[in-house]
Amino acid sequence: MTKSILIINRAGPYADGRAKAALDMALSAAVFEQQVMLLYTGDAVFQLVQNQQADLIHRKSPSAALSALPLYGVEKVYVDQAALISRGLEEQALAVEAEILNSNEMSNLLESADVAFAL
Amino acid sequence: MPELTLDNGESIAVDKDGYLRELSDWRPEVAEQLARKQSVELDTAHWEIIDIVQSFYRQSGLSPANRALVKLVAREAGAEKGRSVYLMKLFGGKPALTVSLIAGLPRPPNCF
């Protein structure tokens, strides 16, 4: 049986372990053949910025791992438009292909998921 | 402490399952010996997969789990090789774990 599992990312890339925890959940669900959707909102949009030199602070860059998402069959990546705008980020700065959603579209996305987790 | 002895007599520290303790110890001669411990004799077919997995790790920071490994190999080396049976023929029953071990990638955390 397949369910749609939405992982809502709210945390910046290096504040704590949430970015990695969310990624691990997404990859696990994908490996077990579930339909995975990822939403980035708040500071989590910084996770998507390309060319992060995470090794300088002894961490792994989430955006590097995100480039592997298609390989795991995760193709549904969504970004909160307001979060991008308020942080001065352009779509071109993002390391992965993502669909930009306004607040109505985000409501619909949440509505559409069988299960949702916010990290 | 378990060790791996290279042909030149040098010792490399491994854990009891045969994974490198220090990933920085990895080099091709070490891989040959790691493989031998897993009853795998490395040839060009094995090295092709090891190279793919290592460059994937450098790029993404991930050790590819089974299904991802199959897809990764299919993408990089063609559909003929991107199949479980092909990888199992090369690396035995648990190809993703064995490739990670030989390629000097971090031990997968058993999570997926």
Add this chain to the structure above:
Amino acid sequence: MKFSLVVFAAPDGDPATLTALKFAQAVLDQGHEIYRLFFYQRGVYHGSSLAVYPQDETDINQAWQSFIAEQQLDAVVCIASAVKRGILNAEEANRYERPSANLADNFTLSGLGQWVDACVHSDRVVSFGEAQ
């Protein structure tokens, strides 16, 4: 209805752990079923058999452990989160050559696959506490 709970909250100091326990009790009291408890991130500390609480504080680890034993619940502790935080069963202690194991009875160490399985097989999956 079948419920599963994901506990992100640490047992010490985060009130969400008690909310989760009360919620789980209420689920069963109302005649529903608990398919699985999944302890993730700092929630894995619930699986420690070594936690010691001051006598005038609730021993939340013990409260969970008794509840799980009495109700015979499937309580899974995420293995990757756990070993990193020093929660090990005998098998992992042996694998990583650590001097002792401390996973409490009735808990199992397993992967996120068990969380995925809980999502697939439960009508509702409810998470407690902020991930960190």
